[in-house]
Amino acid sequence: MTSRGRAPPGEQRRWGAEMVGAALSPPWLLLLLLLLLLAWAPPGRAAPDLDEIQCLPGLAKQPAFRQYSGYLRGSDSKHLHYWFVESQKDPKSSPVVLWLNGGPGCSSLDGFLTEHGPFLVQPDGATLEYNPYSWNLIANVLYLESPAGVGFSYSDDKSYATNDTEVAQSNFEALKDFFRLFPEYKDNELFLTGESYAGIYIPTLAVLVMQDPSMNLQGLAVGNGLSSYEQNDNSLVYFAYYHGLLGNRLWSSLQTHCCSQNKCNFYDNRDPECVTNLQEVSRIVGNSGLNIYNLYAPCAGGVPGRLRYEKDAIVLHDLGNIFTRLPLKRTWHQALLRSGDRLRMDPPCTNTTAASTYLNNPYVRKALHIPEQLPHWDMCNFLVNIQYRRLYQSMQSQYLKLLTTQKYRILLYNGDVDMACNFMGDEWFVDSLNQKMEVQRRPWLVDYGDSGEQIAGFVKEFSHIAFLTIKVGLGPGKGYLAGGDGAEPTRPLLPTPFYTHLPSGPIRASVLGRVGRMQGLGEEEGRWLGGSSRMEGRPGAGVTQEGESHRALLLGRWTHGPHRQAPGCPHHVLSLPE
Numbered sequence: 001m002t003s004r005g006r007a008p009p010g011e012q013r014r015w016g017a018e019m020v021g022a023a024l025s026p027p028w029l030l031l032l033l034l035l036l037l038l039a040w041a042p043p044g045r046a047a048p049d050l051d052e053i054q055c056l057p058g059l060a061k062q063p064a065f066r067q068y069s070g071y072l073r074g075s076d077s078k079h080l081h082y083w084f085v086e087s088q089k090d091p092k093s094s095p096v097v098l099w100l101n102g103g104p105g106c107s108s109l110d111g112f113l114t115e116h117g118p119f120l121v122q123p124d125g126a127t128l129e130y131n132p133y134s135w136n137l138i139a140n141v142l143y144l145e146s147p148a149g150v151g152f153s154y155s156d157d158k159s160y161a162t163n164d165t166e167v168a169q170s171n172f173e174a175l176k177d178f179f180r181l182f183p184e185y186k187d188n189e190l191f192l193t194g195e196s197y198a199g200i201y202i203p204t205l206a207v208l209v210m211q212d213p214s215m216n217l218q219g220l221a222v223g224n225g226l227s228s229y230e231q232n233d234n235s236l237v238y239f240a241y242y243h244g245l246l247g248n249r250l251w252s253s254l255q256t257h258c259c260s261q262n263k264c265n266f267y268d269n270r271d272p273e274c275v276t277n278l279q280e281v282s283r284i285v286g287n288s289g290l291n292i293y294n295l296y297a298p299c300a301g302g303v304p305g306r307l308r309y310e311k312d313a314i315v316l317h318d319l320g321n322i323f324t325r326l327p328l329k330r331t332w333h334q335a336l337l338r339s340g341d342r343l344r345m346d347p348p349c350t351n352t353t354a355a356s357t358y359l360n361n362p363y364v365r366k367a368l369h370i371p372e373q374l375p376h377w378d379m380c381n382f383l384v385n386i387q388y389r390r391l392y393q394s395m396q397s398q399y400l401k402l403l404t405t406q407k408y409r410i411l412l413y414n415g416d417v418d419m420a421c422n423f424m425g426d427e428w429f430v431d432s433l434n435q436k437m438e439v440q441r442r443p444w445l446v447d448y449g450d451s452g453e454q455i456a457g458f459v460k461e462f463s464h465i466a467f468l469t470i471k472v473g474l475g476p477g478k479g480y481l482a483g484g485d486g487a488e489p490t491r492p493l494l495p496t497p498f499y500t501h502l503p504s505g506p507i508r509a510s511v512l513g514r515v516g517r518m519q520g521l522g523e524e525e526g527r528w529l530g531g532s533s534r535m536e537g538r539p540g541a542g543v544t545q546e547g548e549s550h551r552a553l554l555l556g557r558w559t560h561g562p563h564r565q566a567p568g569c570p571h572h573v574l575s576l577p578e
Helices: 027-039 109-116 164-181 198-209 229-242 248-258 272-287 327-338 353-359 362-367 382-387 396-404 423-432 550-554
Strands: 067-073 078-085 096-100 119-121 128-130 140-144 190-196 217-225 307-310 313-316 343-345 409-415 437-447 453-462 465-470
Touching: 067 164, 078 164, 096 109, 096 198, 109 119, 109 140, 109 353, 119 353, 140 164, 164 198, 190 198, 198 217, 198 396, 217 423, 229 248, 229 272, 229 423, 248 272, 343 382, 353 362, 396 409, 409 423, 423 465
Parallel strands: 096 140, 096 190, 190 217, 217 409, 313 343, 409 465
Antiparallel strands: 067 078, 078 140, 119 128, 307 313, 437 453, 453 465
């Protein structure tokens, strides 16, 4: 018998060791696992009962869907924390979606608790509210804290220096381990998704997954991703100037010293005056108090300095993804590393207090099966970030390998006021892949109820890859992904910037399959992104397991189903301990 789930706290996990975890489970869980196994699980283990979250603190009522938290093996010594939530729709048929946050060095629980997980952490850091736009409305979602050293993930040797290639391999091993723990999902369609530096994580991982026939990879989606350092830097200077961030004198000097023959190099230019000018651009965009993730949103906590002191730590905000070739960038961080001070890293203009408070609550850590000896959870890990070796400057080779197979659907999507990984650079990157254009760039629409349909952004499609922008002010969540806070549309922009099956037929759709239709196309002949050119099914038909029409999900009226109160779920966990 193979191992099931996590090892007890303080005990090194032996992935090949035998465990009789089922004997420790309550009878109703054993019966349910047996019924699931007989009903539809392929040969192999049932879901790891030791990793199941029986009672999650902060919820007024426990969810009807099942969720798991534990560790996946990234290597013999690396243990990557995961949080897996089953689909509220139909776990058996819903796709499995992997989510990775970026950094490098930042936790995917940011995506879980503040973006598209089933629960959103509240400002008090003690309570959770259900998210009506959760991705697990229609997908089984796996949130993985990667690489080791990030969040609750750890390495036995406490060595956290790594690089792009090692992280891709570690994520691949963890994904294989997930399907060993949850064999009932190995035939489900698999999608790899992420944001920011996951623009590197996801395609490098996808190239490994595509070579493994045991995984049913169908596509990938990257939001505001770092696809090319060169195109990101070059486009960012134009973005900053034409959004009024750079004065005419600085712009004129940039044109004089960084450009020649109608071509500008803001990426690795060695002209001393150009370098000086780019350092000023970097300061304005990244360290002046502008919100780099949403130009029009306030900066949480007010205008910060380059660093700040908080209790016994120095807190830094620069994740190091823009203008990486500037000579002073790495020197600055290395000097801090040698200083001996305790260093912490937070994403710029982001309030991480609620998430950090919640995840460091001892009741929460116990519910998530986190070993007691692990240190304090932080949103980002400075040591992982500063020691990280960036081996790839562009993902062009990886995407071309994926596109050459003509098997996978790929979506790159951007909020249009993000400066960390701006839309212009990602659009340039997609264009540089030289794929066959299938649908010219055009608006896509979202239904705002009484206000009617509104332009939500712009989209263009190539064979097997699409690029989409999302307007600021549309959609719930952060500008970083959803285009900004603001009025909520009738049809949610999320949960699906990736593929899903529509219940009424085998049509395959990506982002527009749930959030809007292409402008200028009729209802019957409309082409849905990422799928076949003719519709075989229609949204609006079909019935969910709750008896609601499928259109109810499109309109955001999905209910969470009957709640369950876990046995022995104490009420005191809803508050922080004294």
